[in-house]
Amino acid sequence: MPSYEFLCGKCRKEVLLTLTIGERERGEYTCPACGGKELQPLMGSFFSKTSRKS
Numbered sequence: 001m002p003s004y005e006f007l008c009g010k011c012r013k014e015v016l017l018t019l020t021i022g023e024r025e026r027g028e029y030t031c032p033a034c035g036g037k038e039l040q041p042l043m044g045s046f047f048s049k050t051s052r053k054s
């Protein structure tokens, strides 16, 4: 299973979660540190910005 890095918007910790595709698409993941659901993916958001060159 792939692992994803997230930044928790609640406790501001970077966490690494192993998710199935379905779990990730449905947002069925929580911060292991605080149990919050305000997780922002760290990778992915980086890649999507590379096309925006000034």
Ligand SMILES: [Zn+2]
Pocket (backbone or CB within 6 Å): 008, 009, 010, 011, 012, 013, 031, 032, 033, 034, 035, 036
């Ligand atoms: Zn947290």
